[in-house]
Structure formats: C-alpha cells, structure tokens
Amino acid sequence: MNSSISVTDLAEFVHRNGDIDHTLDGRVDPIEGLLTQKSYQADVISTNPNYEVEMNCRTAYSAHGVLLKVSGRIDGVMLNPIPMVEEIKTSRLPPDRVFNRHGSVHQAQARLYGAIFGKSKNLDKCEIRLTYVDPDSQRNHSISEVLSADDLWEFFESTCDTYLEFLSGVLNRADARNRVAMVQEFPFDSVSENQLRVARRAYKSVRDKENMMLEAPTGTGKTVATLYPCVKAMGEDLIDRVIFATARTTGKRTAIDTMHALQEQNENLTTVALIAKERICFTPGATCAPDHCEFAKGHYDRIARARQDLLARKTIDQADTELVARAHKVCPYELAMDVAEWADVVVGDYSYVFDPLIALNRLQSRHFRRVSLLIDEAHRLGERVVDMLSVSLREESLIGIVESRANMAIENLIRRLINMLNAIAYNCFGDSTEAVVPDIPDELWSTASDLQEELLDIDLDTTDSALFECLSTMTRILNAKDRLSDEDYCWIISSDNEFITLRLKCLSPGTWIRSVVKEFRSSIRFSGTLSPPEVFAESHGLEGSFQRSLVEPDNTRYGVMLVPDISTYWKDRPNSVQSLVDVVRTARQSHESNWLVAFPSFEYLGMVYQSMGDDPSIKLQEFDMSNEDRADFISWISTGSRRAAFVTMGGVFTESVDFDSDALAGVIVVGPATPPSSLEREMIRESSDLGYELAYRQPGLTRVVQAAGRVVRHLKDRGVVLLIDPRFTHREFQSYFPHHWLPRVVRSNDLDTELRRFWTST
Numbered sequence: 001m002n003s004s005i006s007v008t009d010l011a012e013f014v015h016r017n018g019d020i021d022h023t024l025d026g027r028v029d030p031i032e033g034l035l036t037q038k039s040y041q042a043d044v045i046s047t048n049p050n051y052e053v054e055m056n057c058r059t060a061y062s063a064h065g066v067l068l069k070v071s072g073r074i075d076g077v078m079l080n081p082i083p084m085v086e087e088i089k090t091s092r093l094p095p096d097r098v099f100n101r102h103g104s105v106h107q108a109q110a111r112l113y114g115a116i117f118g119k120s121k122n123l124d125k126c127e128i129r130l131t132y133v134d135p136d137s138q139r140n141h142s143i144s145e146v147l148s149a150d151d152l153w154e155f156f157e158s159t160c161d162t163y164l165e166f167l168s169g170v171l172n173r174a175d176a177r178n179r180v181a182m183v184q185e186f187p188f189d190s191v192s193e194n195q196l197r198v199a200r201r202a203y204k205s206v207r208d209k210e211n212m213m214l215e216a217p218t219g220t221g222k223t224v225a226t227l228y229p230c231v232k233a234m235g236e237d238l239i240d241r242v243i244f245a246t247a248r249t250t251g252k253r254t255a256i257d258t259m260h261a262l263q264e265q266n267e268n269l270t271t272v273a274l275i276a277k278e279r280i281c282f283t284p285g286a287t288c289a290p291d292h293c294e295f296a297k298g299h300y301d302r303i304a305r306a307r308q309d310l311l312a313r314k315t316i317d318q319a320d321t322e323l324v325a326r327a328h329k330v331c332p333y334e335l336a337m338d339v340a341e342w343a344d345v346v347v348g349d350y351s352y353v354f355d356p357l358i359a360l361n362r363l364q365s366r367h368f369r370r371v372s373l374l375i376d377e378a379h380r381l382g383e384r385v386v387d388m389l390s391v392s393l394r395e396e397s398l399i400g401i402v403e404s405r406a407n408m409a410i411e412n413l414i415r416r417l418i419n420m421l422n423a424i425a426y427n428c429f430g431d432s433t434e435a436v437v438p439d440i441p442d443e444l445w446s447t448a449s450d451l452q453e454e455l456l457d458i459d460l461d462t463t464d465s466a467l468f469e470c471l472s473t474m475t476r477i478l479n480a481k482d483r484l485s486d487e488d489y490c491w492i493i494s495s496d497n498e499f500i501t502l503r504l505k506c507l508s509p510g511t512w513i514r515s516v517v518k519e520f521r522s523s524i525r526f527s528g529t530l531s532p533p534e535v536f537a538e539s540h541g542l543e544g545s546f547q548r549s550l551v552e553p554d555n556t557r558y559g560v561m562l563v564p565d566i567s568t569y570w571k572d573r574p575n576s577v578q579s580l581v582d583v584v585r586t587a588r589q590s591h592e593s594n595w596l597v598a599f600p601s602f603e604y605l606g607m608v609y610q611s612m613g614d615d616p617s618i619k620l621q622e623f624d625m626s627n628e629d630r631a632d633f634i635s636w637i638s639t640g641s642r643r644a645a646f647v648t649m650g651g652v653f654t655e656s657v658d659f660d661s662d663a664l665a666g667v668i669v670v671g672p673a674t675p676p677s678s679l680e681r682e683m684i685r686e687s688s689d690l691g692y693e694l695a696y697r698q699p700g701l702t703r704v705v706q707a708a709g710r711v712v713r714h715l716k717d718r719g720v721v722l723l724i725d726p727r728f729t730h731r732e733f734q735s736y737f738p739h740h741w742l743p744r745v746v747r748s749n750d751l752d753t754e755l756r757r758f759w760t761s762t
Contacts, residue, residue, distance in 0.1 A: 001065060001171050003367060005163070007057075007072030007112045014159045015108035020296035020331055021101055022288035028135055033090040036135040040088060041076060050080045057116045061160040064168035068160055074113045076129075084127040085114040086142075092457070095132040095141040103143075106130050108159065111147070115156035118149040125149060166308070167367070170342050174240075177268035177344065181235025186228060187261035195221045198549050202524055203229035206372050207238055211523045211544030213378065213537065215530040217740055218709035220549060222526045223251075224258045226374050227345070231262055231269065233372070234344065239521055240368035244347045245354075246376035247384060250658055255347045255376070260315050272316040272340050274348030277333045280318060288331070295331045303338060306330045310339050341365045350381065354516055355388040356479055357472075370521045378525035379702050380655075382509050382539035382694075389489075389506035391476040395421050396499040401466050407458060413451040414470075420444055421500045425493050434679050437491035437502070445481060448474045480504055483512070490683050505680050507687045508694075510541025517541075529705040532735045535693045548739055558712045558719065559666075559758040560743040563751065564726040568671030573604055579748060580608050580670060580724065584644055587722065588617075590755035593665035594643040598654050598707040600673040600700075605646050608670075620646040621653060638663040649673045654707035664711045666720030672727050674700035701736035720758060722751075 005013075028036070041053045058071035076086035087110035091098045099106070107130055114128045126149060131142040147155075186199070198216060202225060205212040216222045230242045244255045252273055259271040278284065283293045290297035306328035313320045316339065325332035340346045341362040351358045353373065364371060375381055398414045398421075420443060428435040452474040455467060480489070488508045494501050506512075517523045523544075530536045533546040566579045587595050599605040602623055609620050619636055622629070630652060637645040638660050647653040650673065674696050675681065684695035704723070711719030727733050729745060737743065746754045 001168075001175075002067045002069065003167060003171070004069040004071070005366065007070060007109055007116075009366065010070060010159060010163060011105050011108040011112055014162045015104050016300045017104050018101065018298065018300050019290040020288050020293075020299045020334060021290060028090045028092065032135050036090045036133050036138070037075065037088050039138065040131070040133045040140060044076065048078065050078050052077050055117075057113065057120065059116045059119065061157065061164075063161050064164045066164050066168050066171065068164055068167075070112070070116070070160070072113060072116075074117060077117060079121065082127060083118070083121070083123050083125070084129055085110060085117050086129040086131055087113060088131050088133060090133050090135050092134055092136065095143075098132055099130075099143065103130075107143075108155075111152055111155050112159060114147065115149075115152035118152050123149045126152060128152075166304075170311075170367070173268050173270070174234075174344070177266060178235045178237060180266040180268065181231050184228075184231060184235065184262070184265050187224065187258070187265060192220070194549055195225045198222065198225040199229045201547055202226045203232060205524055205545075206230060206233040206522045207236075209522050211517060211542060212525070213530055213533065213540070213542055213544065213546045214524055214526040214549065215533070215547070215739070216526060216528060216549030217738055218528040218713055220528075222528075222549075223254045223376065224261070226524050226526060227255065227258050228262065230345075230372050230374065231266070238370070239372045240370045241343070241365065242345045242372050242374060243353060243363050243520070244345060244374045244376065245350050245352070246347065247350055247380040248377060248655070251376045252347050252349075255345075256315060256317050259345055259347075263315050267314065269345070270311060270314050270316070270343045271345040271347065272310075272321075272336060272343040273318060274336055274340060274346065274352055275318045275321070275333070276349070280322065280332045280336070282322075282325070282332060293331070295325070295329060299330045299334065302328045302330050303335065306335055307338055307342075310335060311342060316343070337362060342367075350375075350384050351388065354381075354385050354513065356483075356512075357475060359516075364519060373517060373520040373523040375523065375525040377527055377655075378540070379527040379529040379536065379706070381513065381525065382536070383699070385509035385513055386506045389480070389509060389512060391473060391480065391504050393417070393421070393473060393477065393502040394499065395501065397466060397469065397473075399499075401470060404466070407454070410451065410454050410458075410467075413447055413454060416447050417444075417451070420447070421493070421502055424502065425495060425500050428493055429495070433497065434492065434494040436679065436683065437493050440491055445478070448477050452478060477504065485511070487687065488512075492679055492683075494679075503680075505683070507680075507684050508539075510539055512541075514541030514543060528709055528738060529702050529736075531738065532693075535690055535698050538688065538690050539694060539698070556761055557717065558721070558741065559755075560708075560721045560723070560737075560741045561746040561751070561754060562728045562743050563722055563724045563746060563748050564729050565747050566724050568600070568604075568725045570676075573607065577607050577611050581611050583668060583722065583724065583748060583751060584608075584612070586752050587666065587668060587720070587755065588642045588644060590752065591665035591720075591759055592641045594637050594640065594645070594663060595666055595668060596637070596653070596659075596664055596707070596710055597644055597646050597668045597670065598649045598704075599646065599670045600649055602648055604670065605648060609646050617642060618644045618646065621648060621651065634659070649703035649707050654703065654710065657710065658713065659710055661713065661717050664719060666722065667708050667711055668722045669704050669707050669724065671725045672697075672700045672733060673703045697732070697736070701733060705736060705738060720755065 044051045053076050055074045055077050057074055061068050074085055075088040078084040087106060089106055110128045110130050114126045118126045125146055127144055127146050129142050129144045131140055133140045206229060233239045246252050256273055263269045282295050286292040288296050306324055310316055310324045321332050321336045325335050346363060352360050395418055398418050402411050402414050424437055428437055455471040488511050490505055490507055492503045492505055566576050568576055584597055605620060612618055634657060637643060681695040685691040708721040
C-alpha cells in the first residue's frame with residue numbers, strides 16, 4: 001500500500017501536544033503571512049547570497065506494509081558557510097508564547113525538513129533554525145539547534161513509524177471493509193422493488209461520477225437506498241468514503257441507524273456523527289482554553305489514544321463520543337472532528353459542507369480523496385445556504401457594544417461603522433425605510449478589517465458575548481468580499497424607525513452550491529419534495545440529472561382532497577375562520593385517530609383556535625418552545641384519539657418529526673403558505689426567469705408538501721391530506737405536488753361524505 005503526506009501534516013499528526021487554546025490574539029491572515037515571509041527572505045538574501053528559498057524536497061519511507069511518500073517546501077536553506085535549514089512562521093504573539101503553544105509542531109517540521117535535506121546532500125550535520133516574524137514590526141526571533149544528520153534521520157524515521165503504525169491499521173481496516181462490501185447484501189429483509197430501483201440508480205450515479213437529484217416519497221427508504229450503494233461502491237474501489245449531510249436531527253439519527261444495520265454485515269465499516277459544539281461541550285459557555293476548561297488542558301497529549309478507542313466503536317454517535325472523551329479527558333467536539341477524518345461515513349449538518357466559515361477540510365481527507373456526497377432533505381438546501389452566505393450588520397448591536405465601553409480602539413471603529421450606516425441610509429431611503437444599496441463604500445471593508453483585527457487582538461474570555469457576535473459578523477462580511485457578484489448578492493438597508501440594519505443578502509445560492517459540490521467525486525440530493533425539478537435545479541446550481549422514484553399512485557391509501565371554496569388569502573382570512581372550524585370538526589369526526597392542522601402563520605392559527613371554544617382535545621404550537629415542550633407536544637398528539645394539533649408550516653412539527661404510524665389520520669393544510677412580498681423577495685423574483693417561483697411559490701408549496709408528508713410514511717399506512725384554498729386547483733401550484741398524489745376536488749359541504757367513503761373503502 002502507498003500513501004502520501006506533507007511534512008506539515010506529518011509533524012502536526014505526530015508531534016502536536018499540549019492544550020487547546022482558542023484565545024483569539026496574534027492571528028495572521030494567510031496572505032499577510034506570505035508577504036511577511038517573502039519580505040524576511042528578501043532581507044536575508046540581501047546580506048547572504050548563499051541563502052535559497054522555497055526549495056522543494058521529497059523522500060519515502062516504508063514500514064508496517066505501507067510506502068509513505070513525504071514532501072514539502074523548505075522556506076530557506078544554506079550550504080555555506082554551514083548547512084542550515086530554516087522554517088519561518090509569522091505571528092503577532094511574543095515568540096516565547098508562540099513556541100510554548102505550537103513549538104513542538106514547528107520544531108518537528110523544521111527537523112523533518114532538515115532530515116530530508118541532509119540526506120539528499122549527504123551532510124554530516126545541519127543547523128535547524130525556527131524563526132518567528134512579527135508582520136507589523138518585522139522583528140524576528142530565531143531558535144536554533146545543530147543536529148547530526150544521523151540524529152535527524154532517526155527523528156524522521158521515528159516520526160514516520162508512529163504515523164504509519166496508525167495509518168496501516170486504518171488502511172488494513174478499509175481493505176477488509178471493501179472485501180466484505182463487494183458481496184454485501186441489502187441490510188433489511190423487507191425491501192421493495194422501488195427501493196432496489198433507487199439503489200441501482202444511486203450506484204450508477206456514484207460509479208459515473210454524476211451529480212444527481214432524486215425525488216422519492218417520504219417513507220420509501222431513501223436513506224438506505226442511497227447509503228447501501230455507496231458502501232457497495234467502496235467495495236468496488238470506486239470511492240473511499242461518504243459524507244451524509246442533513247438538515248435535521250431525525251435525518252442524522254436515521255443515517256446512524258442505517259449504518260448500524262450495514263455494520264452488522266460488515267464490522268469494518270466506521271461511521272461518526274458530528275454534533276454541534278454547543279450541544280456536546282462539557283463546559284458550556286467557557287472559552288476553549290486551558291485556564292477555562294479542564295478538557296482543553298493537555299488535550300493533544302491524550303488525543304491519540306482517544307482517537308484509537310473511539311474508532312474502535314465503529315458506529316459512533318454522541319453518546320459514544322462523550323463516553324470516550326470523558327474517559328481520556330479530551331474535548332468531545334475536537335475528538336469527533338479528529339475521528340471524522342478517518343471514518344468511512346461522516347454524518348453531519350449542511351454547515352460542515354457548505355458554510356464557508358464552518359466547512360471542514362477534514363471531510364476531504366488526504367487519504368480518502370474520492371468522496372461521495374449525500375444530501376438529505378435536499379428541498380431545504382437552497383434556503384439553508386442562503387442563510388449561510390447572508391449576513392446582517394445591526395446598528396442596535398453595535399450601539400450595545402459602545403455602551404459597554406469594551407475598548408477605546410474598538411469603540412472608535414464601531415462608531416465609524418454606525419456613522420456609515422446612517423450615511424448609507426440617508427442616501428438611499430428617500431420616502432421609504434428599506435432600499436437596495438447600489439454601492440458599498442470602500443471604507444466599510446477597511447473598517448470591518450480593522451475591527452476584526454482589534455477583536456482578534458484582545459482577550460475575549462472576559463468580555464460580553466456581543467463581541468463574539470461582532471467578530472463573527474466582521475468575519476462573514478470580509479469572507480463574502482471575494483465571492484460577491486451582482487447576480488448572486490445584493491445589499492439592502494432598512495430601518496425599524498429606531499435602528500438601522502445593513503444586510504448582505506444572497507439571492508441565488510446555486511453558484512456557491514455548485515462550486516462546493518464540484519469538490520466531491522459524486523453527489524446525490526434526495527427528498528420527497530423536489531418538484532418541479534427545474535426550480536430546484538436552478539436553486540442548487542445543479543449540473544446533472546433529475547430522477548423520480550416512481551411509486552404507483554394509490555388513492556386507497558393516500559386521500560388527497562382539494563377544498564377550493566374556502567379562501568385563505570390574507571384579506572379573506574377573517575371570513576374563513578368558521579368554515580375552517582367546521583372542516584376541523586368534520587375531519588375529527590371521520591376517524592378516531594388524530595389530526596395535524598398546519599397554518600401559514602401563528603396569527604391565523606390563533607384566530608381559528610379561539611373560535612374552537614374551550615376544547616382540551618386541541619393543542620396549539622407556541623412561538624418559542626423548549627425541547628421538553630416539543631417532546632411533550634409530540635407525545636400528546638401521538639396518543640389519545642380525535643385530537644387536533646394546530647401548528648405552523650415550515651416548523652419542527654411539519655418537517656422534522658416522524659410521527660408514529662397510527663398517530664395521525666391526516667393533515668389539514670390551510671393555504672399554500674406563500675410568503676408575503678418583500679424587497680428581498682422582489683430582488684429574487686427579478687434575478688432569473690424562474691425568479692417568481694424561487695421567491696414565492698417554491699418556499700410556500702415546499703412547506704405544504706412537507707406538512708402533508710407527516711402521514712402515510714410506511715407501506716401499510718393510510719391517511720388523508722386536505723388542502724384548503726382555491727389555488728391548490730391551479731396547474732402551476734399542482735406542479736409542486738408529489739408524483740404519486742391523485743388529488744380530487746371536494747367542496748367543503750361534501751367533505752363529510754368523501755372522508756367517510758375513503759375510510760370505509762379497501
């Protein structure tokens with residue numbers, strides 16, 4: 001077996017020790033660091049013409065059945081008057097502080113370069129020089145040692161041997177995984193022909209390095225029908241690993257459960273679930289630094305053993321990670337991130353793939369380069385990526401920082417930003433309180449950069465969390481600068497008559513999604529709600545095919561009834577309340593199971609709820625519910641009989657919950673949930689030929705179909721969907737309906753008869 005690694009990564013893996021320390025001072029922008037290094041190198045050359053820079057080096061080492069190719073670029077070398085290898089680092093921290101934090105890796109890197117250089121030149125000994133340069137003052141400080149070539153090569157061999165001892169175990173496990181995967185069977189006894197068709201098409205997509213969008217009804221086993229062929233593709237040596245990106249916790253749980261089933265046949269499969277830092281942290285609210293968290297102190301001294309132990313657990317969820325992290329006294333979040341580089345399947349939120357500030361390089365492992373991407377709940381991808389690429393600068397937050405008297409330099413910069421916001425508003429508003437900003441002054445970028453630098457240079461451990469939010473905002477604004485385009489983004493300024501907000505709004509996420517997906521060998525985006533395909537393809541920037549899982553329509557199992565004589569337009573809502581009360585009562589009387597009633601807004605929900613009278617068998621979703629409240633709500637609707645749960649579309653109860661098979665008789669969807677007009681949506685509308693669909697119809701109808709998908713989730717389920725509004729009878733609205741629906745128009749007066757006919761049919 002062969003493998004390759006850079007000198008930098010080799011030193012990092014084997015020789016990093018000490019603490020996690022996320023104190024934010026002293027950081028240097030990569031471009032700034034490169035310019036500082038070049039300036040230092042030029043100064044050295046001016047006094048010593050024998051000094052050579054950026055020398056490529058490479059060698060190989062074999063152990064544990066693996067041939068390791070090691071390569072890198074040496075910052076500076078000299079043969080005369082004495083042989084010398086120099087590694088240059090830039091930092092604003094005092095050199096002793098940098099060395100205490102990172103010196104083990106920096107010095108190891110220099111020694112590895114010295115070993116390779118010394119062997120290539122047949123040297124007897126070599127000076128190893130580690131130099132720190134301050135980018136502001138250009139002051140430099142060097143730490144030198146003279147070592148024999150034999151000692152340097154022994155250090156090189158020892159480093160490679162430590163690394164290969166671990167790597168050979170990973171590669172041997174992957175080899176054993178592949179041998180079993182080649183002959184591995186579908187993991188469940190019960191499998192439909194439709195699932196097999198989906199699985200075959202998914203395998204073809206991976207094999208052909210394709211980007212595919214797949215629509216298949218809720219409850220038809222899309223997760224196993226996409227993960228299983230990826231495991232088979234590993235066995236055929238087509239891919240090395242899989243990233244399973246999902247928008248919800250239940251999707252993550254389903255993926256982990258599926259991998260548990262696949263692992264029963266193949267014990268060498270490994271899966272890790274990535275958990276948000278705030279959900280897995282052992283010391284919530286504390287800074288990641290040794291003085292604030294016992295799990296940060298000495299983390300890197302213990303991480304190697306922890307990594308080995310966690311990987312041995314194969315299918316790794318939050319409980320596994322926490323158990324191993326406590327046993328080894330390491331940070332659970334960093335442990336999971338570390339293990340993610342070596343697992344076969346990584347399950348995590350969209351942000352780990354698509355957020356430019358959070359996305360993990362470790363998902364594209366240096367040893368597992370052929371990676372397939374699976375995107376669960378893909379109907380939500382465009383909306384989520386828009387949020388990741390957009391950012392708001394709020395005057396109210398800035399004023400709060402000024403009033404806290406955090407720091408004079410920071411205060412002055414924030415006052416400058418506040419003045420800029422007011423100047424932009426003055427120039428743009430006219431008679432309105434919201435406007436598109438045609439040009440952003442260059443001063444905004446420079447001030448954001450200066451403020452970011454000031455925030456990085458202070459100890460944020462003892463300051464208000466508002467400064468962290470401010471740092472995040474500045475970082476996102478600056479990160480966006482290089483990818484801004486008139487077609488995909490716009491600036492909008494608005495006022496609530498008290499405070500001003502400047503928003504950088506992503507109008508079209510397709511360009512960014514396409515650029516990210518290109519980094520993967522193949523991708524499959526799947527959901528039960530991806531019609532019409534041309535709308536979602538544009539939102540995703542899809543360059544590939546659309547496939548639909550053909551499930552035969554069956555109106556004996558799935559009764560879709562369109563009720564056109566109750567209008568839910570905003571102006572008609574007060575007059576519709578009594579009619580909706582009657583629909584809910586009629587539906588509940590038709591079947592002993594419970595009903596979900598989905599509204600486009602809390603206001604509309606409240607209007608109907610108040611008209612139902614004091615009925616303990618009706619429960620409504622509240623605006624801000626805790627996890628415990630949500631669990632109680634789900635438990636309530638999953639028990640009893642003829643209950644009705646009033647919820648809003650697009651929320652947790654219409655998209656992120658799998659109710660028990662017999663919990664719901666049906667879902668009543670009140671209106672198409674078309675979002676109200678806004679300046680942002682009008683900008684999206686004007687951005688393309690499909691702009692109206694992307695701005696208004698697609699967000700609303702996707703929520704409708706997702707709400708409807710809470711019933712008939714398994715092969716033996718039966719249920720009803722009532723769609724209330726005349727617009728549901730229009731062709732352009734029905735283009736968003738799932739292919740397997742057979743909708744029928746039923747007037748409200750006939751609803752009782754049609755419901756009873758459905759429930760008594762076989």
